[in-house]
Amino acid sequence: MSPSALRNELLSYFSKPLPAPVLRELRAIWRLRTTxxxxxxxxxxKGFAEAHPHPPEPLTEIKEVKEEDFECIAWIALV
Known part of the structure; x- marks a missing residue:
């Protein structure tokens, strides 16, 4: 994996909040960054991210769409 691809993968992973219990391990890695x-x-x-994947996002229920909903959209588009 190229360095830029790895960087982008890590940015994507660490842009989401992590659960509190795994932060202690992340702090230990962070302390060693200068060495x-x-x-x-x-x-x-990357190893940390693979060992601690984010939980899957809950599926949201899709609201039932009625024919009247589309009529309103069409009317707004025509005006």
């Missing part, structure tokens, strides 16, 4: 090369740190963060 590691950037590529090594990114690999360690």
């Amino acid at each position: 590691q090369k950037p590529q090594e740190l990114m690999q360690e963060l």
Whole structure:
């Protein structure tokens, strides 16, 4: 994996909030950042992300759509 692809993957993962119990392990990785090369740190963060996947997002129920709903949209578009 190229460094930019790994960076983008990590940015996507860490842009979402993490549950509190896994933050302790992440803090330990963060403390070691000054002693590691950037590529090594990114690999360690990737391992962390793989070990702690985000929970799946709950499916939202789709509201039933009636014919009248479409008529209203068509009327608004014509006006």
